Amino acid sequence: MKQHIIHILKDRVKKYGDREVFRFRRRNEKEYSSLSWNELNKDVDSVSKALIHLGFGYNSKIGIFGDNSPKWSIADYGIMGIRGVVVPFFGTATKEQVKYIVDETEMELMFVGNEEQMEKAKWVSDQTKSLSHIVVFDDDIQLPDKRFKTWAAFIDLAEKVEDDKLKRVFNEVQADDLATIIYTSGTTGEPKGVMLGHDNFIHAFAIHDERLDVTDKDISMCFLPLSHVFERTWSFYMLYKGVVNVLLENPREVIDVLPVIRPTMMCTVPRFFEKTKEGIELEYEKWPKSKQNIFNWSIATGHKYSEYKSRSAKAPVFLQIKKAIADKLVLKKLRGIFGGNIRMMPCSGAAIRPELLKFFHATGLFVNFGYGATETTATVSCFKSDVYNFNSCGTIMPDVEVKLGAENEILVKGKTVFRGYYNKAAETAKVLVDGWYKTGDEGQFAEDGNLVMKDRIKDLFKTSVGKYVSPQKIELLLGQDPYIEQIISIGDNRKYITALIVPTMASLIVYAKEAGLNYTSDEHLVSMVEIKEMMQKRIDMLQKGLASYERIVKFELLHEAFTVDNNAMTSTLKIKRNIIINKYKELIESMY
Numbered sequence: 408m409k410q411h412i413i414h415i416l417k418d419r420v421k422k423y424g425d426r427e428v429f430r431f432r433r434r435n436e437k438e439y440s441s442l443s444w445n446e447l448n449k450d451v452d453s454v455s456k457a458l459i460h461l462g463f464g465y466n467s468k469i470g471i472f473g474d475n476s477p478k479w480s481i482a483d484y485g486i487m488g489i490r491g492v493v494v495p496f497f498g499t500a501t502k503e504q505v506k507y508i509v510d511e512t513e514m515e516l517m518f519v520g521n522e523e524q525m526e527k528a529k530w531v532s533d534q535t536k537s538l539s540h541i542v543v544f545d546d547d548i549q550l551p552d553k554r555f556k557t558w559a560a561f562i563d564l565a566e567k568v569e570d571d572k573l574k575r576v577f578n579e580v581q582a583d584d585l586a587t588i589i590y591t592s593g594t595t596g597e598p599k600g601v602m603l604g605h606d607n608f609i610h611a612f613a614i615h616d617e618r619l620d621v622t623d624k625d626i627s628m629c630f631l632p633l634s635h636v637f638e639r640t641w642s643f644y645m646l647y648k649g650v651v652n653v654l655l656e657n658p659r660e661v662i663d664v665l666p667v668i669r670p671t672m673m674c675t676v677p678r679f680f681e682k683t684k685e686g687i688e689l690e691y692e693k694w695p696k697s698k699q700n701i702f703n704w705s706i707a708t709g710h711k712y713s714e715y716k717s718r719s720a721k722a723p724v725f726l727q728i729k730k731a732i733a734d735k736l737v738l739k740k741l742r743g744i745f746g747g748n749i750r751m752m753p754c755s756g757a758a759i760r761p762e763l764l765k766f767f768h769a770t771g772l773f774v775n776f777g778y779g780a781t782e783t784t785a786t787v788s789c790f791k792s793d794v795y796n797f798n799s800c801g802t803i804m805p806d807v808e809v810k811l812g813a814e815n816e817i818l819v820k821g822k823t824v825f826r827g828y829y830n831k832a833a834e835t836a837k838v839l840v841d842g843w844y845k846t847g848d849e850g851q852f853a854e855d856g857n858l859v860m861k862d863r864i865k866d867l868f869k870t871s872v873g874k875y876v877s878p879q880k881i882e883l884l885l886g887q888d889p890y891i892e893q894i895i896s897i898g899d900n901r902k903y904i905t906a907l908i909v910p911t912m913a914s915l916i917v918y919a920k921e922a923g924l925n926y927t928s929d930e931h932l933v934s935m936v937e938i939k940e941m942m943q944k945r946i947d948m949l950q951k952g953l954a955s956y957e958r959i960v961k962f963e964l965l966h967e968a969f970t971v972d973n974n975a976m977t978s979t980l981k982i983k984r985n986i987i988i989n990k991y992k993e994l995i996e997s998m999y
Contacts, residue, residue: 411581425445430626458516466490467516468512469515474520474656477654496634525555589781601782603826619775627652627674629641629652631979636785672750708732712727757980758883777801780844787804788804800860806821807819808821861879866879872956878984881894893982894906906959946959
């Protein structure tokens with residue numbers, strides 16, 4: 408399939424015309440607005456023309472630093488329309504992170520979203536020689552100086568370029584043009600720019616077509632950052648399939664808007680389901696025993712039904728009847744949390760507890776868990792719609808090869824594998840060997856051939872008594888406790904394992920009230936002996952099945968959660984292990 412993403416866009420514009428392509432809500436507005444395919448095409452062409460007027464063209468590295476919005480995607484396609492290279496930034500990136508990328512790519516123009524992002528861009532422009540043009544999506548922001556343009560003023564520049572000139576550029580686009588450089592979120596070390604071509608994305612569309620059932624009647628909710636390969640590739644795929652994409656600027660609003668939008672699909676991460684189940688459990692604790700029993704019976708019935716479904720087997724008639732009753736009593740209401748129309752939710756980005764997957768499948772939701780990386784244009788494996796194994800990351804995608812190397816490292820080969828790291832030939836040579844991408848993840852194949860991702864090889868640690876330990880194994884096990892919201896285990900070159908635990912404060916507050924505990928703050932509550940003893944008992948029960956050297960011997964409770972805002976998590980909600988360990992170094996040492 409020799410195509411460019413701009414070819415796809417132009418073809419779909421002809422097909423869908425005035426039909427809706429984006430739905431969005433402007434900040435401080437209650438009502439949703441729409442953008443048609445024709446309007447998208449016009450705006451994309453305007454961005455391309457304005458960039459041509461400013462002297463940009465083939466291989467120009469142009470940044471987008473903002474939260475999800477139609478303008479983000481319009482800029483994305485507009486840059487591609489001149490054969491430029493899109494360099495996205497996470498909306499929460501620090502000015503130092505932005506500067507590093509600007510310096511490495513010698514970026515001259517950047518689109519920014521809000522005032523905070525504009526101020527960071529200004530600081531970077533002041534510090535660097537290259538960044539001289541900054542276009543601000545928000546037309547209401549006061550601009551600092553002549554380096555800055557409002558979106559409206561930038562779009563006006565398009566009038567200075569003839570249509571024929573844009574057509575000549577468009578006729579030159581090639582399937583092997585470099586489309587984007589996506590900088591890894593960096594849970595460890597220096598960020599690396601992953602180079603992906605249009606051919607990588609086009610091939611990703613083809614293999615997803617063989618695995619997924621997506622039609623132009625679907626509605627997708629886009630709440631993960633477009634700067635991440637998972638949501639970006641999915642959004643490109645939605646364009647390819649003619650799907651309405653609902654762009655959510657503030658991801659914290661997702662649970663509130665799902666019943667309004669009622670999407671049929673959306674990309675998710677495990678943390679989303681963890682937080683949703685915590686909310687369900689908090690409500691459950693308030694119910695009378697009779698209501699809890701109905702809930703438990705309904706979920707148990709859903710479990711039995713989903714077991715048949717996961718084997719592509721037909722459930723017995725009696726179970727079908729029980730499932731219909733459970734649906735009316737409980738399951739339909741739980742699906743209503745997600746809007747009630749969900750057909751599929753691709754999920755990736757971190758490990759997920761099988762019990763969590765089973766719970767949501769029991770409600771009738773198809774959480775399509777998979778494995779992938781930025782370097783593989785997202786998906787390497789995912790569930791099939793009719794057969795799936797909850798203890799795995801699904802089956803390998805069509806036309807993708809996977810094998811296990813030294814230390815059972817997952818190696819990936821195929822047309823979706825990246826070209827290399829930008830300006831980092833030595834780093835590229837370490838991970839791209841004879842066409843095989845060395846993921847750095849330890850894996851195995853289940854008996855049914857499904858891929859299982861065990862842990863990050865770099866995260867595995869060796870205790871001072873010579874035992875290798877998987878932190879993911881410990882953290883997934885203990886993380887299922889309703890009183891544990893987040894956990895990070897420590898033990899590298901130590902005599903025993905310790906942990907930093909962020910308790911689920913809402914549950915802890917309920918427990919404290921029932922136990923008659925008096926406290927003055929969250930910090931005071933987590934420091935109380937009674938709370939520590941209660942948590943110790945729960946941890947001891949959970950880790951009975953672990954080997955003695957895998958068990959947590961000591962732990963500390965934290966009142967502050969690990970978040971994106973305090974730099975303890977990436978924008979896709981993965982724990983930054985090294986940063987947390989460094990931040991709490993003294994507290995960790997006190998446990999030894």
